[in-house]
Amino acid sequence: MLEVISKETGNKEMVINMGPQHPSTHGVLRLELVLDGEIITKVRPNIGYLHRCFEKYAEQMDDYAKVIPYTDRMDYVSAINQEHGYVIALERMLELEVPERVEYIRVIMAEMQRIASHLLGIGAFGLDLGAFSPFLYLFTEREKILDIFERVTGARLLYNYFAVAGLMRDVHPEFKTDTAEFVKTFRPKIKELNDLLSYNKIFIKRTANIGVLPEKVALNYAASGPVLRGSGVEWDLRKNDPYSIYDKFDFEIPVGTGEVGTLGDCWDRYMVRVKEMEQSLRIIEQALDGMPDEGDVMEAIPKRIRPKEGEIYVRTETPRGELGYYIISDKSASPFRVKARAPSFVHLSMLPAISKGSLIADMVAIVGSIDIVLGEVDR
Amino acid sequence: MMQPEEIFEYVKEEFGEEGFSFSSGDIGDSWIQVEAGMIKTVSKFLRDDPKMRFNTLMCLSGVHYPKEEELGVTYNLHSTELKQTVALKVRVPIENPNVPSIEAIWKTADWHEREAYDMVGLIFEDHPNHKRILLPDDWEGHPLRKDYVQQDFYRGITTGA
Numbered sequence: 258m259l260e261v262i263s264k265e266t267g268n269k270e271m272v273i274n275m276g277p278q279h280p281s282t283h284g285v286l287r288l289e290l291v292l293d294g295e296i297i298t299k300v301r302p303n304i305g306y307l308h309r310c311f312e313k314y315a316e317q318m319d320d321y322a323k324v325i326p327y328t329d330r331m332d333y334v335s336a337i338n339q340e341h342g343y344v345i346a347l348e349r350m351l352e353l354e355v356p357e358r359v360e361y362i363r364v365i366m367a368e369m370q371r372i373a374s375h376l377l378g379i380g381a382f383g384l385d386l387g388a389f390s391p392f393l394y395l396f397t398e399r400e401k402i403l404d405i406f407e408r409v410t411g412a413r414l415l416y417n418y419f420a421v422a423g424l425m426r427d428v429h430p431e432f433k434t435d436t437a438e439f440v441k442t443f444r445p446k447i448k449e450l451n452d453l454l455s456y457n458k459i460f461i462k463r464t465a466n467i468g469v470l471p472e473k474v475a476l477n478y479a480a481s482g483p484v485l486r487g488s489g490v491e492w493d494l495r496k497n498d499p500y501s502i503y504d505k506f507d508f509e510i511p512v513g514t515g516e517v518g519t520l521g522d523c524w525d526r527y528m529v530r531v532k533e534m535e536q537s538l539r540i541i542e543q544a545l546d547g548m549p550d551e552g553d554v555m556e557a558i559p560k561r562i563r564p565k566e567g568e569i570y571v572r573t574e575t576p577r578g579e580l581g582y583y584i585i586s587d588k589s590a591s592p593f594r595v596k597a598r599a600p601s602f603v604h605l606s607m608l609p610a611i612s613k614g615s616l617i618a619d620m621v622a623i624v625g626s627i628d629i630v631l632g633e634v635d636r
Numbered sequence: 637m638m639q640p641e642e643i644f645e646y647v648k649e650e651f652g653e654e655g656f657s658f659s660s661g662d663i664g665d666s667w668i669q670v671e672a673g674m675i676k677t678v679s680k681f682l683r684d685d686p687k688m689r690f691n692t693l694m695c696l697s698g699v700h701y702p703k704e705e706e707l708g709v710t711y712n713l714h715s716t717e718l719k720q721t722v723a724l725k726v727r728v729p730i731e732n733p734n735v736p737s738i739e740a741i742w743k744t745a746d747w748h749e750r751e752a753y754d755m756v757g758l759i760f761e762d763h764p765n766h767k768r769i770l771l772p773d774d775w776e777g778h779p780l781r782k783d784y785v786q787q788d789f790y791r792g793i794t795t796g797a
Contacts (some may be wrong), residue, residue, distance in 0.1 A: 305770040
């Protein structure tokens with residue numbers, strides 16, 4: 258701890274470290290908090306503890322396809338969505354057609370992953386604020402998704418399942434019935450969650466009117482995903498810049514309304530995630546209906562990936578927001594440059610702007626509400 | 637909604653021919669190359685002009701071009717109001733890699749520019765907090781340069797190279 262006299266106010270200020278090892282930083286993140294009493298006057302996030310040179314490795318793989326397992330390890334709680342963006346970028350560079358069955362399976366997997374990721378995000382958010390039981394209930398549900406994923410991909414967390422213009426293997430014969438069963442049992446649980454946590458008085462007290470992010474600031478900081486939608490902006494890449502086959506499905510974009518407090522507060526961001534799970538269920542149901550039963554998921558996978566010279570920026574909607582891949586090809590076997598624009602990285606840079614002037618106890622709520630994954634921040 | 641070519645023509649009308657060029661690869665996106673000294677003025681124009689309205693900077697990436705001995709910055713812009721997208725590029729010589737910071741125009745550039753400094757060694761003039769972001773402050777070299785050699789020891793600890 259360090260005490261200094263502030264030049265501006267003449268008050269005694271204290272600098273304390275939150276993290277790097279702290280249960281509420283969701284990984285290894287260090288926040289330097291400058292405090293005037295209990296009020297935060299400045300926040301300096303320090304990152305890089307999980308830096309694993311993803312971009313450097315990508316340049317040295319000698320094969321575009323070998324980068325896919327590395328993308329899994331960026332946002333390790335929504336690995337499917339990370340792969341999805343990368344393979345779409347390559348498909349656009351190579352101008353490949355993706356078989357219909359593959360697209361349907363991908364959408365189902367991506368939406369299931371979105372639910373699993375939100376369950377973790379919401380559960381951990383409640384846990385940060387002292388609500389232990391919702392976390393356990395939500396993990397029971399997440400477990401069911403992971404069980405389905407385990408049967409499909411062979412892994413529970415890092416899947417390496419999507420391939421360029423295909424999938425690594427076909428789904429098991431009971432995939433459709435398993436998923437439909439999950440959708441059926443999960444839907445009532447959302448109401449249960451609302452009764453247990455969303456409209457809980459203490460929870461609302463801890464999250465309403467806290468960490469308010471106005472629309473203008475959100476756009477200037479290029480916020481995306483639930484963080485941007487929590488501020489009332491109807492913006493979802495699945496609708497606004499459709500990729501894959503998302504234009505075939507009927508779903509809504511939930512936005513924050515300031516229902517229990519101010520528009521763009523922690524509760525709004527939280528509620529957008531809850532409502533999004535319902536929309537994901539709708540997409541999964543429609544995709545299950547439309548999914549063709551026959552078709553080889555591996556036939557279109559190219560033997561050799563050598564894009565022509567050029568560059569591309571492709572963005573997709575992950576549970577945390579806009580994930581962009583900026584890829585430059587120089588006609589060689591490995592990419593000349595891969596930059597991953599991670600939503601958590603952008604959202605974390607916003608933290609000093611939205612937490613200034615709040616109480617130290619609310620810092621935990623604000624960090625939890627932007628739902629960062631440090632693997633993606635540091636890459 | 638304007639296509640990148642039309643945006644290029646529009647920008648040329650405002651600033652004149654000099655310092656701008658339009659190019660694209662065999663595949664993928666096209667981009668407008670801008671002279672480094674003008675990037676801040678051009679960015680401000682792109683953000684505020686009623687026909688441009690690029691209110692978000694989606695991505696900012698630093699690139700090392702070893703053949704030309706140059707460093708580059710790519711800015712991917714998007715307008716959520718007019719639904720248009722454009723990419724800007726700046727190239728600077730590696731001995732003098734100075735680019736004006738656009739942090740004052742899009743706040744999100746703050747961390748992206750720090751990352752570009754950290755990884756490829758670009759220097760952003762007038763950046764409010766020009767420090768490394770992912771690596772420790774006393775790390776040597778910039779890892780995403782193509783000729784980067786990892787240091788053997790960091791503060792007496794082997795780096796496993």
